Amino acid sequence: MASTPIDLDTLNEMLHDCPFHQVLGLNIESTDDATDTLVMRLHFDERISRAEGTGQHHGGVIASLIDIAGDFALIWQLGHGVPTINFRTDYLRPGINTDLIAHARVRKIGRTVSVCDIDVYSEEGKLLAIGRGTYATAAG
Amino acid sequence: MASTPIDLDTLNEMLHDCPFHQVLGLNIESTDDATDTLVMRLHFDERISRAEGTGQHHGGVIASLIDIAGDFALIWQLGHGVPTINFRTDYLRPGINTDLIAHARVRKIGRTVSVCDIDVYSEEGKLLAIGRGTYATAAG
Amino acid sequence: MASTPIDLDTLNEMLHDCPFHQVLGLNIESTDDATDTLVMRLHFDERISRAEGTGQHHGGVIASLIDIAGDFALIWQLGHGVPTINFRTDYLRPGINTDLIAHARVRKIGRTVSVCDIDVYSEEGKLLAIGRGTYATAAG
Amino acid sequence: MASTPIDLDTLNEMLHDCPFHQVLGLNIESTDDATDTLVMRLHFDERISRAEGTGQHHGGVIASLIDIAGDFALIWQLGHGVPTINFRTDYLRPGINTDLIAHARVRKIGRTVSVCDIDVYSEEGKLLAIGRGTYATAAG
Numbered sequence: 001m002a003s004t005p006i007d008l009d010t011l012n013e014m015l016h017d018c019p020f021h022q023v024l025g026l027n028i029e030s031t032d033d034a035t036d037t038l039v040m041r042l043h044f045d046e047r048i049s050r051a052e053g054t055g056q057h058h059g060g061v062i063a064s065l066i067d068i069a070g071d072f073a074l075i076w077q078l079g080h081g082v083p084t085i086n087f088r089t090d091y092l093r094p095g096i097n098t099d100l101i102a103h104a105r106v107r108k109i110g111r112t113v114s115v116c117d118i119d120v121y122s123e124e125g126k127l128l129a130i131g132r133g134t135y136a137t138a139a140g
Numbered sequence: 141m142a143s144t145p146i147d148l149d150t151l152n153e154m155l156h157d158c159p160f161h162q163v164l165g166l167n168i169e170s171t172d173d174a175t176d177t178l179v180m181r182l183h184f185d186e187r188i189s190r191a192e193g194t195g196q197h198h199g200g201v202i203a204s205l206i207d208i209a210g211d212f213a214l215i216w217q218l219g220h221g222v223p224t225i226n227f228r229t230d231y232l233r234p235g236i237n238t239d240l241i242a243h244a245r246v247r248k249i250g251r252t253v254s255v256c257d258i259d260v261y262s263e264e265g266k267l268l269a270i271g272r273g274t275y276a277t278a279a280g
Numbered sequence: 281m282a283s284t285p286i287d288l289d290t291l292n293e294m295l296h297d298c299p300f301h302q303v304l305g306l307n308i309e310s311t312d313d314a315t316d317t318l319v320m321r322l323h324f325d326e327r328i329s330r331a332e333g334t335g336q337h338h339g340g341v342i343a344s345l346i347d348i349a350g351d352f353a354l355i356w357q358l359g360h361g362v363p364t365i366n367f368r369t370d371y372l373r374p375g376i377n378t379d380l381i382a383h384a385r386v387r388k389i390g391r392t393v394s395v396c397d398i399d400v401y402s403e404e405g406k407l408l409a410i411g412r413g414t415y416a417t418a419a420g
Numbered sequence: 421m422a423s424t425p426i427d428l429d430t431l432n433e434m435l436h437d438c439p440f441h442q443v444l445g446l447n448i449e450s451t452d453d454a455t456d457t458l459v460m461r462l463h464f465d466e467r468i469s470r471a472e473g474t475g476q477h478h479g480g481v482i483a484s485l486i487d488i489a490g491d492f493a494l495i496w497q498l499g500h501g502v503p504t505i506n507f508r509t510d511y512l513r514p515g516i517n518t519d520l521i522a523h524a525r526v527r528k529i530g531r532t533v534s535v536c537d538i539d540v541y542s543e544e545g546k547l548l549a550i551g552r553g554t555y556a557t558a559a560g
Contacts, residue, residue, distance in 0.1 A: 060207050064204060083231070087228070092528045230414065270397075300470070339484075
């Protein structure tokens with residue numbers, strides 16, 4: 001959609017330049033122009049789990065991944081940061097001892113607001129959670 | 141609403157028995173039967189900030205606080221854990237160099253689902269973010 | 281919040297100048313500066329019910345009331361129309377053979393987006409549904 | 421997903437047996453097992469427009485369509501009615517003088533709650549609005 005999308009290395013530099021993103025262990029794996037989709041991975045770590053020994057990510061970690069993946073799908077397309085206005089998180093199924101793979105798809109690029117859908121999968125491709133976020137494009 | 145609500149010390153023990161809650165630095169400060177409201181504080185820490193030197197909490201941290209505060213308002217009233225079904229986070233204003241104070245109010249206790257509203261304030265009482273969550277009461 | 285809020289008669293003229301609002305049977309009853317709240321009533325009518333003989337409003341009618349009440353709370357304060365960006369509707373309890381009374385409270389007036397909370401009550405004051413909407417202030 | 425999905429004629433009989441659905445002018449056009457998707461059409465009518473002469477559907481009409489289409493996608497798969505717990509509506513672009521075509525896709529069938537995504541298109545295939553709803557499967 002944008003004329004000069006940002007390349008993957010630059011996106012990951014921007015992603016990692018944030019203390020909380022390092023706590024979460026995030027990495028952008030790919031971007032796909034054909035589907036306006038960015039893929040972000042979150043590594044499982046006991047430190048950010050729901051409870052010790054469960055192998056389950058904390059819900060707040062999943063919600064954070066949703067917010068951040070949608071945000072970076074727009075950074076990728078627009079070339080600048082966009083504050084989140086609001087977002088919804090739906091937890092569908094638990095994932096155990098697995099990285100989380102978020103597919104963030106741009107649904108609308110607008111002058112003042114943009115919208116992304118974010119599907120979160122386990123490594124085996126099970127749909128664990130879904131998110132939908134609105135971002136302030138005008139503020140960028 | 142419940143016959144045997146859990147006391148504050150027990151609630152904080154349950155809260156702290158989770159690795160991610162320790163990363164966030166959470167504490168339950170009070171519960172109020174008259175308004176069905178629980179107050180939870182999140183201490184500011186550079187490690188979970190939006191970007192170094194900004195003094196601002198990361199949005200994912202605020203969303204996590206919203207989810208957890210609503211969850212514990214229900215744990216307080218029901219006496220057992222309740223999985224989140226979905227929740228919405230709205231960011232209203234930035235807060236700088238401040239703890240976050242979440243007021244989680246129970247709006248409905250149902251047999252299968254319950255609903256909470258969560259308002260997040262700065263230490264000076266500025267409204268920074270609002271959340272609304274639905275929780276699976278039946279699963280408890 | 282605004283310097284020149286619109287008076288009740290003018291608001292109701294604007295409200296009634298819409299075919300769908302006449303189908304719904306809407307009326308603004310009051311506005312309160314102290315709480316930034318506007319009260320809108322929707323009359324029960326069999327034509328817009330969930331099913332004949334139930335005495336229950338259709339869910340889409342309740343969602344419409346939520347969207348419109350939030351919209352008019354902002355029209356009241358800003359003096360011009362504001363398109364809805366998105367909104368959430370939560371159904372809490374059924375209401376039978378009752379008008380619906382929506383209390384729309386402004387939570388944020390922003391340059392680009394504004395946010396309202398809408399609580400929907402029965403005539404006896406039972407909380408039936410709650411809504412939260414984001415509106416495009418910049419577009420006005 | 422279900423063993424005995426309901427056929428199209430029966431679904432439309434159930435759909436039309438509701439006063440408000442007749443006000444909206446709804447019809448189910450197709451169901452697709454491969455994608456778990458139901459398609460519902462809403463005919464444009466001046467009576468349910470945003471304002472006379474605009475050719476635009478009222479936002480509440482679009483939200484109602486979203487709620488109802490998601491509901492009937494689950495009725496189709498489960499064989500019985502399911503009350504809406506909550507849903508989100510995002511308005512993306514205006515549609516003028518066009519029927520609305522809702523594609524409701526089942527994202528999760530659960531014992532207590534189920535989740536649908538609903539995309540609303542113009543007749544030319546422009547994406548006008550998106551919705552996401554949670555429904556109480558257990559209550560059926």
